[in-house]
Amino acid sequence: MAVASALLASASLGACGGEDAISGSGESAEAQVVPAGPAEGELKISNWPLYIDPGKDGTIAEFERESGIDVEYVEEINDNVQFFGKIQPQLAEGESGGRSLITVSDWLAGQMHELGYLHEFDKSELPNVEDNLIPALRGADADPNRDFTVPWQSGMTGLIVRTDLAPEIDEMADLFDPKYKGKVDMLSEMRDTVPMTLKSMGIDPDEATQEEWLEAVDVIDRAADSGQIRRFTGNDYIRDLASGDVVAALGWSGDAVQLQKDNPDIEFVMPEEGCMLWSTSLEIPVGAPNPQAAQEFINFVYDPEVQADIAEYVNYVTPVSGVKEILAERDPELARNELIFPTKEYTADCSFEPVLGGADGEEITKAFQDAISG
Numbered sequence: 001m002a003v004a005s006a007l008l009a010s011a012s013l014g015a016c017g018g019e020d021a022i023s024g025s026g027e028s029a030e031a032q033v034v035p036a037g038p039a040e041g042e043l044k045i046s047n048w049p050l051y052i053d054p055g056k057d058g059t060i061a062e063f064e065r066e067s068g069i070d071v072e073y074v075e076e077i078n079d080n081v082q083f084f085g086k087i088q089p090q091l092a093e094g095e096s097g098g099r100s101l102i103t104v105s106d107w108l109a110g111q112m113h114e115l116g117y118l119h120e121f122d123k124s125e126l127p128n129v130e131d132n133l134i135p136a137l138r139g140a141d142a143d144p145n146r147d148f149t150v151p152w153q154s155g156m157t158g159l160i161v162r163t164d165l166a167p168e169i170d171e172m173a174d175l176f177d178p179k180y181k182g183k184v185d186m187l188s189e190m191r192d193t194v195p196m197t198l199k200s201m202g203i204d205p206d207e208a209t210q211e212e213w214l215e216a217v218d219v220i221d222r223a224a225d226s227g228q229i230r231r232f233t234g235n236d237y238i239r240d241l242a243s244g245d246v247v248a249a250l251g252w253s254g255d256a257v258q259l260q261k262d263n264p265d266i267e268f269v270m271p272e273e274g275c276m277l278w279s280t281s282l283e284i285p286v287g288a289p290n291p292q293a294a295q296e297f298i299n300f301v302y303d304p305e306v307q308a309d310i311a312e313y314v315n316y317v318t319p320v321s322g323v324k325e326i327l328a329e330r331d332p333e334l335a336r337n338e339l340i341f342p343t344k345e346y347t348a349d350c351s352f353e354p355v356l357g358g359a360d361g362e363e364i365t366k367a368f369q370d371a372i373s374g
Helices: 002-014 059-067 080-092 106-114 127-132 172-176 190-200 210-226 237-243 253-262 291-301 304-314 323-330 358-373
Strands: 042-047 070-075 102-105 150-162 184-187 229-233 248-252 266-269 276-283
Touching (some): 042 291, 059 070, 059 291, 059 304, 080 102, 080 106, 102 106, 106 276, 127 291, 150 172, 150 237, 172 190, 172 248, 184 237, 190 210, 190 248, 190 276, 190 358, 210 358, 229 237, 237 248, 237 253, 248 253, 253 266, 291 304, 304 323
Parallel strands (some): 042 070, 042 102, 184 229, 184 248
Antiparallel strands (some): 102 276, 150 248, 150 266
């Protein structure tokens, strides 16, 4: 766990860049702390697909039984920028579209906070977070004191492969092989796709120049124009893999585990070039109709027993201490799973999601968006 924590510390610090097109002026608006009040009533949570254990014995159902709060859990986040574009007009009017809890990457949360779109927490209502958040994730560049973000899960971006259709794929460069023309997906998340393309070019993203970043975007642009890449997606690459429309996708580690439950021929493959490491966090938007219930849920999922249930299902890197010990008793093999508890050796060639702020980042972002929008 110490190794995983060290990796996650850097991942959380690296995943918090600014995107000028989102941040506007960059001037911070005055934050609103969640007001005091009872945690009751109804709670709407917006999250990514396959990101919590489901069913009548799952975390949502358990929370409803213990709290008396009725939960509407919506899997509507497929891509950070896409989701922000969807809710930003509501947030600008002081509304959240009924959402009281959302999950986005730290870098986007930082920009939303600057715009005055996120509540700050009443930390007295989050004792489990104070007690159980692993030390490595207690701060991030976007939110040094975790005033408005609480880590949800962390993970790795690598290859998800249909091993029955393309068992030989084991490196990022394979996605550009004409042999797989029209049979691969890449992510619409710029901070995943461009750095991984740099890796396929033999360039370390941490050392890359502005010119090299733009060269990587050109590689992606040419692959898109030629039809090499079937499409750029968020989480919905899972449908293409399940149907066999693609033989491989650049994707997120936990998704592979969920897909494998239905099809054992779907597998997460650590690219020979290494992966990207990242974190997503929970946030309460300003205009949330029930921020008190949102805090109650955050505190609930930071119980190690509850978080062990989540980790057992999603197989992402958990931010809660004590989970590995619980899983070791339940299922020793799961406790050794490198997708949940990555070793230093497993992630030796991995990099952390880049900041890419300022004018240079804006230029790369615009070039990438132009490339993937065709």
